[in-house]
Amino acid sequence: xxxxxxxxxVDVIQAIQAFVKQKLANDFSGxxxxxIERVVRLAEQILKxxxxxxxxxxxxxxxxxxxxxxxxxxxxxxxIIELRDxxxxxxxxxxxxxxxxxIIENMSYRKNLNQKKTLSLEGQIVQDADRLDALGAIGIAxxxxxxxxxxxxMYDPDISPRTALNEDNYKQPNxxxxxxxxxxxxxxxxxxxxxxxxxxxQRHHFLVEFVNQFEKEWLGKD
Numbered sequence: 001x002x003x004x005x006x007x008x009x010v011d012v013i014q015a016i017q018a019f020v021k022q023k024l025a026n027d028f029s030g031x032x033x034x035x036i037e038r039v040v041r042l043a044e045q046i047l048k049x050x051x052x053x054x055x056x057x058x059x060x061x062x063x064x065x066x067x068x069x070x071x072x073x074x075x076x077x078x079x080i081i082e083l084r085d086x087x088x089x090x091x092x093x094x095x096x097x098x099x100x101x102x103i104i105e106n107m108s109y110r111k112n113l114n115q116k117k118t119l120s121l122e123g124q125i126v127q128d129a130d131r132l133d134a135l136g137a138i139g140i141a142x143x144x145x146x147x148x149x150x151x152x153x154m155y156d157p158d159i160s161p162r163t164a165l166n167e168d169n170y171k172q173p174n175x176x177x178x179x180x181x182x183x184x185x186x187x188x189x190x191x192x193x194x195x196x197x198x199x200x201x202q203r204h205h206f207l208v209e210f211v212n213q214f215e216k217e218w219l220g221k222d
Contacts, residue, residue: 009056012090016063019086023067029149030142031066035133039065042129042199049195050125057096057122061103065126068104103127109183110170119192128196131187136203139184140210147176155218180211 005013021033043062047055064083066072073079080101087097103123107130111117119127134142147154153175161181162174174182188204191197216222 005056005059008091012092013056013059013063015090016060020063020067024072027072028145029071030146031069031072035142036063036066038133038138039126039129042132043125045199046125046128046193046195050121050193053121053125054099057099057103058125060092060096061100061122061126062129064100065104065107065130069108110167113166113170124192125196128191128193131191132196132199132203134184135187135200136206139203139207143179143184144176147179152176155214157215157219177211177214180207 020036024031024033024036027033040059040062043058047053047058068076068079068083070076084097084101087100092100099120099122103119103126105111106117106119107123107127109131133139144154146152150173152173153159155175155177159175159178161178162169165182184207185204188197188200191200213222
């Protein structure tokens with residue numbers, strides 16, 4: 001069992017928390033520090049059911065999972081260099097740094113569209129935690145928050161959801177409601193761990209009920 005953390009690891013996590021808070025201070029796309037903290041809490045919850053996982057790697061990766069994301073940073077390559085240097089400064093081993101980058105560079109939904117990436121157990125936990133935060137009431141709020149930030153149309157019944165997404169066309173703008181059909185409704189069946197699959201069920205049903213009600217009200221059929 002690797003979920004117990006020593007004092008040095010606790011200090012590193014606290015330092016990384018401050019590092020991430022500074023990096024995401026100006027984010028208004030739903031990938032802010034509040035999102036990060038929720039993902040960390042969800043990862044902690046999943047860890048209780050996955051005692052074989054390295055809890056330190058999971059929590060560090062959960063904190064860092066958005067700091068090199070193109071949705072958040074202007075220069076991904078520069079962000080990667082800065083993060084690697086920072087982790088070295090925090091005295092993480094080469095092995096730990098590799099594990100962390102293997103997770104945060106391969107866990108995103110877009111990166112898995114063309115071909116599903118093979119993730120470690122730790123990576124699967126962080127991916128599950130991140131995806132759970134895209135579901136339920138929080139997921140709905142974040143979806144509209146992101147759509148507004150990017151000036152996406154809220155809904156247009158004449159624009160159908162895309163059925164064949166890849167890494168390239170995924171980035172093209174669409175309506176906010178179509179994002180539910182193109183991604184969010186699919187997440188429930190893409191969870192890795194048993195507990196995440198269970199947690200996703202209720203959050204998924206909340207999404208479906210919301211979109212059904214939204215479309216009824218939009219069309220005046222409620």
